[in-house]
């Protein structure tokens with residue numbers, strides 16, 4: 001089973017996770033820019049973070065045989081913080097970089113005027129840079145939030161056909177599908193979508209334009225949820241081709257809208273700017289053993 005996790009925050013995961021993901025079949029990931037779990041205090045904090053998403057993290061992923069791309073944006077939560085919004089002016093120089101395959105995560109958190117502004121600016125930036133957009137839908141007031149999101153994306157220069165609406169569930173999937181957008185589902189332990197609910201959605205709405213992600217981060221989450229959905233699909237009678245469509249070909253098709261997706265594992269050296277993932281000198285086998 002080949003797996004592309006289209007939404008996972010590897011910066012907050014361990015090397016053990018990378019090893020387990022590779023063993024489970026994960027060969028490619030996209031890491032969307034998001035918040036840190038606590039507020040940033042200046043645009044400079046975003047700059048270092050974006051640089052890590054473009055430098056250190058793809059290097060770390062490559063050491064484990066996984067291709068890493070990212071999406072860049074001011075996230076919905078921090079769109080409300082005037083200490084953070086000046087980063088909008090810094091985005092254009094990141095959106096031209098080869099490894100950036102979408103603008104994201106953008107979208108609504110509390111549906112404030114500040115979020116409206118950030119959404120409008122960033123949808124226009126996506127259109128201007130020929131990039132699709134990863135659009136987070138709110139966890140509260142889901143259906144109302146989805147409708148507002150669809151209206152705004154539809155009214156933008158980007159349009160729904162180049163948007164991935166993420167964090168969908170049973171209450172929002174129908175209207176999201178009718179909008180012509182790509183459909184993202186985050187499968188978490190304990191809360192929100194789980195494997196069985198995901199399989200039920202796939203049975204009802206089919207696998208076209210459906211992407212499944214773990215959205216794993218520093219909270220309670222599981223970077224192997226993509227694999228677990230694939231297994232639940234097979235157990236429920238889906239064929240291997242449907243699993244491959246959802247876990248590989250759909251994410252490839254969506255991020256290929258950027259024209260920048262490169263899936264061959266990049267040959268990397270053992271170090272990134274002089275730093276390695278090893279601690280101390282590598283173990284060597286004594287001569288004659």
Ligand SMILES: [Zn+2]
Nearest residue numbers: 032034105215
């Ligand atoms: Zn996320």
